[in-house]
Amino acid sequence: MSNSDRPISQHDVARLAGVSQAAVSRTFTDGASVSPETRRQVLEAAEALGYRPNAIARSLIKHSTKIIGIVLVRFGNPFYWYVFREFTRRLQERGYWTLLLNAAQDQQVEETLPMALQYQVDGVIVTSATLSSKMADEAARAGTPVVLFNRYELDTTANAVCCDNVGGGRLVADALLDAGHVWPAYIAGEEGSSTNRDRERGFTERLAERGHTLALREAALEYTYPAGYAAANRLLRSENRPDAIFCASDLIAMGALDCARDLGINVPEQLSIVGYDDIEMAGWPPYSLTTVRQPADRLVETSIEVLLNAIENPGQEPVIEWIPVDLVRRNSARL
Amino acid sequence: MSNSDRPISQHDVARLAGVSQAAVSRTFTDGASVSPETRRQVLEAAEALGYRPNAIARSLIKHSTKIIGIVLVRFGNPFYWYVFREFTRRLQERGYWTLLLNAAQDQQVEETLPMALQYQVDGVIVTSATLSSKMADEAARAGTPVVLFNRYELDTTANAVCCDNVGGGRLVADALLDAGHVWPAYIAGEEGSSTNRDRERGFTERLAERGHTLALREAALEYTYPAGYAAANRLLRSENRPDAIFCASDLIAMGALDCARDLGINVPEQLSIVGYDDIEMAGWPPYSLTTVRQPADRLVETSIEVLLNAIENPGQEPVIEWIPVDLVRRNSARL
DNA sequence: TGACTCGTTGTATACGTATGCAATGAATAC
DNA sequence: GTATTCATTGCATACGTATACAACGAGTCA
Numbered sequence: 001m002s003n004s005d006r007p008i009s010q011h012d013v014a015r016l017a018g019v020s021q022a023a024v025s026r027t028f029t030d031g032a033s034v035s036p037e038t039r040r041q042v043l044e045a046a047e048a049l050g051y052r053p054n055a056i057a058r059s060l061i062k063h064s065t066k067i068i069g070i071v072l073v074r075f076g077n078p079f080y081w082y083v084f085r086e087f088t089r090r091l092q093e094r095g096y097w098t099l100l101l102n103a104a105q106d107q108q109v110e111e112t113l114p115m116a117l118q119y120q121v122d123g124v125i126v127t128s129a130t131l132s133s134k135m136a137d138e139a140a141r142a143g144t145p146v147v148l149f150n151r152y153e154l155d156t157t158a159n160a161v162c163c164d165n166v167g168g169g170r171l172v173a174d175a176l177l178d179a180g181h182v183w184p185a186y187i188a189g190e191e192g193s194s195t196n197r198d199r200e201r202g203f204t205e206r207l208a209e210r211g212h213t214l215a216l217r218e219a220a221l222e223y224t225y226p227a228g229y230a231a232a233n234r235l236l237r238s239e240n241r242p243d244a245i246f247c248a249s250d251l252i253a254m255g256a257l258d259c260a261r262d263l264g265i266n267v268p269e270q271l272s273i274v275g276y277d278d279i280e281m282a283g284w285p286p287y288s289l290t291t292v293r294q295p296a297d298r299l300v301e302t303s304i305e306v307l308l309n310a311i312e313n314p315g316q317e318p319v320i321e322w323i324p325v326d327l328v329r330r331n332s333a334r335l
Numbered sequence: 336m337s338n339s340d341r342p343i344s345q346h347d348v349a350r351l352a353g354v355s356q357a358a359v360s361r362t363f364t365d366g367a368s369v370s371p372e373t374r375r376q377v378l379e380a381a382e383a384l385g386y387r388p389n390a391i392a393r394s395l396i397k398h399s400t401k402i403i404g405i406v407l408v409r410f411g412n413p414f415y416w417y418v419f420r421e422f423t424r425r426l427q428e429r430g431y432w433t434l435l436l437n438a439a440q441d442q443q444v445e446e447t448l449p450m451a452l453q454y455q456v457d458g459v460i461v462t463s464a465t466l467s468s469k470m471a472d473e474a475a476r477a478g479t480p481v482v483l484f485n486r487y488e489l490d491t492t493a494n495a496v497c498c499d500n501v502g503g504g505r506l507v508a509d510a511l512l513d514a515g516h517v518w519p520a521y522i523a524g525e526e527g528s529s530t531n532r533d534r535e536r537g538f539t540e541r542l543a544e545r546g547h548t549l550a551l552r553e554a555a556l557e558y559t560y561p562a563g564y565a566a567a568n569r570l571l572r573s574e575n576r577p578d579a580i581f582c583a584s585d586l587i588a589m590g591a592l593d594c595a596r597d598l599g600i601n602v603p604e605q606l607s608i609v610g611y612d613d614i615e616m617a618g619w620p621p622y623s624l625t626t627v628r629q630p631a632d633r634l635v636e637t638s639i640e641v642l643l644n645a646i647e648n649p650g651q652e653p654v655i656e657w658i659p660v661d662l663v664r665r666n667s668a669r670l
Numbered sequence: 671t672g673a674c675t676c677g678t679t680g681t682a683t684a685c686g687t688a689t690g691c692a693a694t695g696a697a698t699a700c
Numbered sequence: 701g702t703a704t705t706c707a708t709t710g711c712a713t714a715c716g717t718a719t720a721c722a723a724c725g726a727g728t729c730a
Contacts, residue, residue: 055455
């Protein structure tokens with residue numbers, strides 16, 4: 001069509017409507033003072049020219065982009081798919097958009113977070129990764145609130161919303177012991193992560209409190225199905241095969257379950273398997289996984305509330321919110 | 336710490352370094368002319384103040400945000416999760432960031448796309464949704480290229496990168512007939528979608544060419560596991576049970592497979608099941624799904640190339656790229 | 671009629687950065 | 701010695717919008 005190379009600005013609209021640029025700005029700003037008549041003329045001219053306000057220019061003045069940065073580290077876990085969908089959906093409902101920062105490695109958070117800050121995001125949510133104190137300082141200096149999702153860091157200035165992973169581990173220990181298991185094993189996920197550490201700690205702690213010990217331990221190293229399969233394979237071929245396996249995530253547990261089947265081990269009669277997360281697939285009939293449910297909706301909602309609160313009330317002390325978990329009893333464990 | 340409320344700007348850095356604001360800008364602009372000495376002073380001052388360039392202000396001048404909008408409609412399908420991860424990862428490698436637009440319903444694309452344009456994104460990728468001609472016009476007027484992912488629209492001005500869904504349907508028909516199946520059924524996904532329509536068309540067309548007809552048809556309506564289970568349930572309880580089912584997606588096929596098992600039907604001896612997408616789970620042992628592989632990497636790579644090409648060379652004719660598919664033979668079908 | 675309020679409008683400026691232009695100075699060539 | 705080139709620098713302006721401020725006109729009240 002008739003494409004002048006410069007996009008339409010408020011000046012163009014103002015010229016056509018015979019008013020000042022300020023009048024145009026006011027008709028597109030809620031609560032500004034414009035007479036119905038000018039408003040009509042402006043809207044008419046805007047419609048004729050196909051004008052759309054420039055959110056970038058507006059952001060520059062208002063010192064607010066209405067954009068939230070989300071740092072996602074491990075894209076693999078389906079639990080985080082759901083979480084991510086809910087984040088974007090609920091943020092949009094509240095007038096915020098989402099800039100995604102995909103950090104393949106934990107280490108890359110150090111590079112991506114500064115980029116988010118350069119884009120002047122109003123806030124950042126960091127999922128499944130921690131923040132170095134250097135990064136936390138930088139965000140604080142920029143005045144950009146950060147919420148850690150399902151991680152916590154006691155010594156930094158970041159907010160956090162976190163499941164009680166220690167409590168989750170204890171839940172499983174109690175349930176397994178109550179049902180008479182005596183030779184429990186643990187398959188770890190990523191060794192460095194606080195979620196993995198806390199789940200294992202809660203599990204072994206509670207076992208110890210009740211006079212038992214962790215019989216065996218394997219590391220899947222990743223939160224994936226094949227890694228879970230491989231770890232279970234090592235575990236189940238050992239001399240003293242465990243009578244129960246607690247897995248650091250559902251994907252690991254599903255791999256372990258299939259491995260047990262392939263080895264001809266009956267689940268749950270000969271072996272109980274318990275997962276963690278309660279992803280959608282955990283409920284599918286061929287798995288029917290007993291697992292610790294992390295209430296994703298509540299986690300997300302709380303994170304958003306903490307973040308928006310920090311945005312609207314700058315200079316507050318960082319907050320750590322704990323979200324309780326519960327055990328979903330299905331058919332992969334004899335409980 | 337010592338927080339002056341305004342963030343640090345190039346003026347602050349310039350004052351401390353004893354140079355002009357322009358000199359600061361130049362040290363942060365590749366290829367600009369600055370002496371090593373001033374550069375050093377500027378970087379020193381910037382470091383001391385914790386200065387970071389403001390990407391929003393830069394975007395305003397350069398008429399380029401280095402942000403790509405991605406419109407995602409149905410978050411459910413794991414295939415799109417992989418696709419989304421690859422998009423963000425590869426775009427980041429090329430210096431682009433990703434603004435996510437989550438449209439729960441198809442219809443909401445009409446509302447979200449204009450928002451992306453207001454944020455001056457350099458381009459838009461629309462996955463699993465079509466574009467009204469009104470929206471296409473608006474994007475064209477804004478000079479923002481759009482690439483439809485796995486959809487095509489012959490009459491609009493949008494680019495498209497698309498799998499040969501008709502060809503995929505034909506592949507399956509040939510494979511099933513070659514193996515001696517005589518009573519094939521189809522489980523449809525979302526009725527309106529072009530992917531669903533084309534897959535079914537290719538399947539039935541090829542059946543007809545070889546003197547067969549589609550025996551039965553059911554609609555899952557959604558691309559989900561439970562919907563696939565329910566549709567298969569209706570299909571397999573009917574009088575003339577099919578000897579093969581072609582499903583519009585892998586998730587539907589996995590639901591159908593579990594339904595067949597629950598009904599005591601042997602797969603693949605009594606019933607062949609074929610899916611579409613080749614998501615990661617399709618390869619897991621308990622499913623081992625025979626399916627049509629959509630080469631996600633190639634789809635994504637091509638989409639990015641088409642989009643970046645359109646960004647760098649404005650005013651080009653829209654392009655439609657076709658990507659071939661192939662059949663992955665596993666154990667859910669007797670082929 | 672004059673003083674006052676109040677809603678509307680335009681002017682001017684600011685947000686933080688990039689860049690065209692002219693000025694400066696050093697280095698080179700004759 | 702002068703003329704010329706060239707890299708570097710600061711000044712000024714532009715990007716598109718929001719808003720403080722003052723000006724204006726209409727209306728109200730005394």
